[in-house]
Amino acid sequence: MNALKQKPSAKKAAKNRAPIRVLLAAGGTGGHVYPAISIADAVRAIHPDSEILFVGTRDRMEWQAVPGAGYDIKSVWISGFHRRLTPQNLLFPLKLIVSLIQSRSILKNFKPDVLVSCGGFASGPVGWVAAKMGIPVVIQEQNSFPGVTNRMLAKHAQRIFTAFEAADQFLPAEKITLTGNPVRSRISVQNRDEALDHFDFSSDKPVLLVLGGSGGALAINNAMEEAIVDLHHEHNIQVIWQCGKKYYDELSARINTSDFPNLRLLGYINNMPAAYGAADLVLTRAGAGTCSELMLIGKPSILVPSPNVAGDHQTKNAASMVENGASVLVTEPELDELITVRIHELIKDQQKLEKMSHAAAKLAKPNAAHEIADTLFEIAEQRNG
Structure with a gap:
């Protein structure tokens, strides 16, 4: 079974659409990173000439998983904030400032049509800077209780895609579309x-x-x-x-x-x-x-x-x-x-x-990745006139 089933119109739509530039911010765990990779795969399936770039951190699993899936990734210095006093927390203000500067540089150089936040602390600074620069922000939230980064970015988001109805009570309802989670495009069950x-x-x-x-x-x-x-x-x-x-x-x-x-x-x-x-x-x-x-x-x-x-x-x-x-x-x-x-x-x-x-x-919602990717093309087309 192929988890990524394109809608019948996908190939036809690709002929009529211009390629887009998508920046995906995701990090920390596979729960954030693999849905982002699935969305990237779906964007490429609609138009192979679309340009994809990821943002993450060097010391987490995305630094291996994203290049392994065939995509480029840039890093920001941000890290999580611990609830107790730790040496890492003392560095947090500096890391945040540097990450905001790095995010602005990445956004100015790549010039994305849309930014997708799939959660994890790497999404925070780049999502906030993108919103301030007028770049459309889209959120994909995997869990029924949204992570802190996506909750903070929600007010800046143009669209929010959720996997569980329970997430609606924590996010702006008027922006939400329930699509399910994008899963690995080659997930299957052997005979x-x-x-x-x-x-x-x-x-x-x-x-x-x-x-x-x-x-x-x-x-x-x-x-x-x-x-x-x-x-x-x-x-x-x-x-x-x-x-x-x-x-x-x-x-x-x-x-x-x-x-x-x-x-x-x-x-x-x-x-x-x-x-x-x-x-x-x-x-x-x-x-x-x-x-x-x-x-x-x-x-x-x-x-x-x-x-x-x-x-x-x-x-x-x-x-x-x-x-x-x-x-x-x-x-x-x-x-x-x-x-x-x-x-x-x-x-x-x-x-x-x-x-x-x-x-x-x-x-099951097997078309989640394609539905999200389809919307990214619509948002980019509206932005670019």
């Missing part, structure tokens, strides 16, 4: 038989996919370590467990994988189409990108929201999926007690899994 072969799994046992995000989730790892004997030996469940690179060595030292022939303990999953294709059920955090992917591929899930995020936004992200029957919610304090119970209740109930899968697919 089940091929996916099972990839992991050397049997077709007669269910498969649980455990995700903790690229960095892993300590609480999920701890609960899985306690539950793996029951899940593997007692309930005959095959498990793909992505524990995160920083936890892999320690976990693999404690868990003798030779005692668990149907366990695949991985620091990072390189082949997500195979992992999704093999999985009957997904146990995961409730980050915006993960929720959007689960909707798009129609996978039933057990969501464990992280309590360590601003505004408890992962719980809010999960709410619509749970309310619509696509997911089951387990809070982190309940995890040790309920993980085996909830997995066992669901994973062998094919009728329940099918209902959850259909419910997830109904929530």
Whole structure:
């Protein structure tokens, strides 16, 4: 399945449209950066001659992810502001001033038709300077509780694209369009038989996919370590467990994988189409990108929201999926007690899994990136006359 499905008119529209210049500001985490890359891909799909530039910071993941996707990136010096007094906070005023100067230089040299803020602290200075220079600002907000940068930029924005209805109460309603989250343009699900072969799994046992995000989730790892004997030996469940690179060595030292022939303990999953294709059920955090992917591929899930995020936004992200029957919610304090119970209740109930899968697919918005890109062309055309 291709997550980026162009509208039938896209190729025709490209012939009638001039290329545009888009500056995308995003940084800090994949939740901000990958939607921005998806929007960039969609702009290029509408008109390949459009010029794209990213703004981020040198010490965060965008500095590798953006060039890896084939786009240029410029840096600003800004960093996050800590709630407690730290040496970094003492530098913050200087970093902000330098970042505003850097932002103005980037904007003057690149001359974008429109700026897109996908969140993260790198978006703040460049978005504010763009608004002061009269450059149209567009916001793409991934979470149900908007990040502080996008909340601050909202009053300057011409359009705001959201993924969850709950975000409406924090942003100017008259500017909002609910599009869903842009997801990786090549997200797909491998054929089940091929996916099972990839992991050397049997077709007669269910498969649980455990995700903790690229960095892993300590609480999920701890609960899985306690539950793996029951899940593997007692309930005959095959498990793909992505524990995160920083936890892999320690976990693999404690868990003798030779005692668990149907366990695949991985620091990072390189082949997500195979992992999704093999999985009957997904146990995961409730980050915006993960929720959007689960909707798009129609996978039933057990969501464990992280309590360590601003505004408890992962719980809010999960709410619509749970309310619509696509997911089951387990809070982190309940995890040790309920993980085996909830997995066992669901994973062998094919009728329940099918209902959850259909419910997830109904929530999907596969054309989010194209809808946003289409609007960027409209805004640029209006600005340029």
